[in-house]
Amino acid sequence: MSLFWERVALSLYSLGLIVALALLWRRHAERAFLISRRLMVAGFIFQFVSVVEMGVAAGHFPITQYSEAANLLALMLTGAFLLVYRVYSPRGLSLLLLPLVFLLTFTSIYGPAGAAHTPLLHAGPGIDNVWIYWHVTLSFLGIVGLTLAVACAMLYLWAERSLKQHPANLGWRLPPLETLDRLTYVSLLSGFPLLTIGLLIGFYRAGLQWGRAGLSDPKIVLALMTWGLYLILLFGRWAAHWRGRRAAWFTIVCFLAAVATWMASSFSRLHDFVR
Numbered sequence: 001m002s003l004f005w006e007r008v009a010l011s012l013y014s015l016g017l018i019v020a021l022a023l024l025w026r027r028h029a030e031r032a033f034l035i036s037r038r039l040m041v042a043g044f045i046f047q048f049v050s051v052v053e054m055g056v057a058a059g060h061f062p063i064t065q066y067s068e069a070a071n072l073l074a075l076m077l078t079g080a081f082l083l084v085y086r087v088y089s090p091r092g093l094s095l096l097l098l099p100l101v102f103l104l105t106f107t108s109i110y111g112p113a114g115a116a117h118t119p120l121l122h123a124g125p126g127i128d129n130v131w132i133y134w135h136v137t138l139s140f141l142g143i144v145g146l147t148l149a150v151a152c153a154m155l156y157l158w159a160e161r162s163l164k165q166h167p168a169n170l171g172w173r174l175p176p177l178e179t180l181d182r183l184t185y186v187s188l189l190s191g192f193p194l195l196t197i198g199l200l201i202g203f204y205r206a207g208l209q210w211g212r213a214g215l216s217d218p219k220i221v222l223a224l225m226t227w228g229l230y231l232i233l234l235f236g237r238w239a240a241h242w243r244g245r246r247a248a249w250f251t252i253v254c255f256l257a258a259v260a261t262w263m264a265s266s267f268s269r270l271h272d273f274v275r
Contacts, residue, residue: 001053002049002050002051002053002054002057002115003050003115003116005046005047005049005053006046006047006054006105006108006115008043009043009044009046009047009050010043010102010105010106010109012039012043012046013039013040013043013078013101014102016035016036016037016040016043017098017099017102019032019035019036020032020036020094020095020098036094036098037082037085037094040078040081040098040101041082043078044078044079044082047071047074047075047078050071051075054068054071054115055068061133063132063136065113066107066108066111066113066114067108067111067113067115067118068108069108069136070104070105070108070111071104071105071108073104073140073143073144074101074104074105074108076140076144077097077100077101077104077144077147078101080141080147081093081094081097081148084148088175088183092155092158092159092175093148093152093155096151096154096155097147097148097151100147100151131201131204131205132205134198134201135198135202135205136198138194138195138197138198138201139194139195139223140198141191141194141198142191142192142194142195142196143191143195143258143262144191145188145190145192145194145195146187146188146195146230146251146254146255146258147255147258148183148187148191149184149185149187149191149251150254150255152181152183152184152187153184153247153248153249153252154252155175155180156177156180156181156184156244156245156248157249159177159180160245163177177244181243181247181248184247184248184251188230188234188237189234192230192231195230199223199224199227202220202223203220206220218264219261219264222257222260222261222264223261225257226258226260226261229250229253229254229257230254232250233247233251236250
């Protein structure tokens with residue numbers, strides 16, 4: 001049933017994405033924005049049910065396989081977007097985040113390692129531990145914060161370029177530049193402590209189980225590099241007053257490092273939980 005509910009969520013996200021893309025061609029899109037957000041809310045509910053049922057069926061926290069991890073990350077990203085939308089109403093974010101949520105959900109079902117092709121497998125020793133649950137949850141929330149930040153940074157670059165070249169045609173679709181820059185900073189500040197705590201828990205757990213051997217693991221190396229770039233970005237914004245284009249581009253670099261860290265799971269011996 002978890003796969004069925006996830007497919008329902010994917011269908012709702014697909015409809016929401018179609019509506020969001022339609023915003024590119026309509027100036028008066030209030031109703032379309034409302035429909036897209038409601039579809040995302042419905043998709044979030046069904047995906048939440050899917051994650052819970054997947055964890056119950058597997059008998060562990062659903063993060064041991066790609067299908068589980070991608071499903072959980074898509075759920076967290078959707079929830080964060082809906083929360084941000086409620087506070088700031090940055091409607092243009094749906095044009096960037098909905099495709100990412102759709103892609104994560106789609107690949108978690110139909111990708112090479114998706115749930116439609118790979119059955120739920122038993123987890124190896126060490127996964128059934130509360131520290132692992134906190135490590136993954138907090139690290140994922142940190143990644144979600146960085147993802148929101150990079151989406152706002154990309155919107156900032158788009159809005160800046162649009163206002164210079166086509167101020168009458170494209171500026172109406174996007175929030176003010178100051179709002180986008182502030183939301184980028186708030187997202188970074190929200191995600192960085194969560195990612196830091198998640199990584200510290202992971203290092204603590206890895207030290208207990210593998211000792212110093214874990215420091216050579218490719219995912220751990222990339223995670224440290226991502227954290228370092230994240231720290232430089234925050235320090236630059238706070239101490240050097242990075243704003244606008246420079247901060248936006250550096251945020252994108254941090255996000256690319258996070259994507260590389262996510263992909264490194266395929267080469268990580270320590271993060272292979274399936275047996």
